[in-house]
Amino acid sequence: MTEATRPLGVLYLVATPRPEQSEAELLARIGAALDGGVDTLQLRCKAEDPRYGEARPYIALAEKVRDLAHRRGIPFFVNDRVDVALAAGADGVHLGQNDLPGRWAHEIAPSLMIGRSTHAPEQAAAALAEAPAYFACGPVHATPTKPGRAAVGLDYIRAVAALNPPLPWYAIGGIDTQTIHAALDAGARRVAVVRAVLDAADPAAAAAELRSCLRV
Numbered sequence: 001m002t003e004a005t006r007p008l009g010v011l012y013l014v015a016t017p018r019p020e021q022s023e024a025e026l027l028a029r030i031g032a033a034l035d036g037g038v039d040t041l042q043l044r045c046k047a048e049d050p051r052y053g054e055a056r057p058y059i060a061l062a063e064k065v066r067d068l069a070h071r072r073g074i075p076f077f078v079n080d081r082v083d084v085a086l087a088a089g090a091d092g093v094h095l096g097q098n099d100l101p102g103r104w105a106h107e108i109a110p111s112l113m114i115g116r117s118t119h120a121p122e123q124a125a126a127a128l129a130e131a132p133a134y135f136a137c138g139p140v141h142a143t144p145t146k147p148g149r150a151a152v153g154l155d156y157i158r159a160v161a162a163l164n165p166p167l168p169w170y171a172i173g174g175i176d177t178q179t180i181h182a183a184l185d186a187g188a189r190r191v192a193v194v195r196a197v198l199d200a201a202d203p204a205a206a207a208a209e210l211r212s213c214l215r216v
Contacts, residue, residue, distance in 0.1 A: 008075060009075075011210055012038070013030070013034075013197055017045060017051070019049070029198060034069065036206065036211070038074070082112070085109065114133055116130065117138075118137055135167070136171075136172045181213065
């Protein structure tokens with residue numbers, strides 16, 4: 001299956017392993033989320049997680065998550081690690097502002113789609129010039145997923161929406177069933193989530209509820 005057959009969706013799950021969670025439980029919850037309506041997937045292993053701090057175990061997990069996504073025709077990204085994304089057969093890599101520059105990622109791995117995080121209007125403008133596959137805007141609300149990162153608020157979402165970007169972009173950060181409507185009212189059409197689905201009592205139901213709010 002090629003990149004062209006796995007288009008970017010509207011409900012993007014950033015799956016982050018929890019310290020207290022077994023790998024089997026993580027994979028089961030991701031699979032349920034995909035069945036519920038998640039249509040773009042990223043694996044984000046924190047550098048401080050001793051289970052996945054080195055490349056081989058990260059690759060092994062990424063291959064399993066890739067299979068969950070690709071069986072459903074859903075694009076799969078790896079956070080930060082171009083090497084892991086390539087080795088695991090991912091569709092792309094997601095890069096933060098302090099990660100490898102996009103041009104270098106393209107040179108190293110021209111087959112990978114590139115996603116980019118942005119937190120301010122000038123970063124959104126830079127992302128548009130860089131022309132990644134998509135970019136993310138946030139965190140809209142303060143979130144423990146990104147401790148120490150100040151919330152950008154809905155004004156940033158409005159500013160990006162006003163640019164009418166010619167490529168997909170996602171509002172991220174504290175998006176759940178209570179906050180998604182404000183993000184959509186501000187101009188977002190796609191959202192990325194972590195806790196709202198991955199930590200839900202029923203990931204499939206949580207994904208389905210969020211997905212029902214989204215239309216592109």
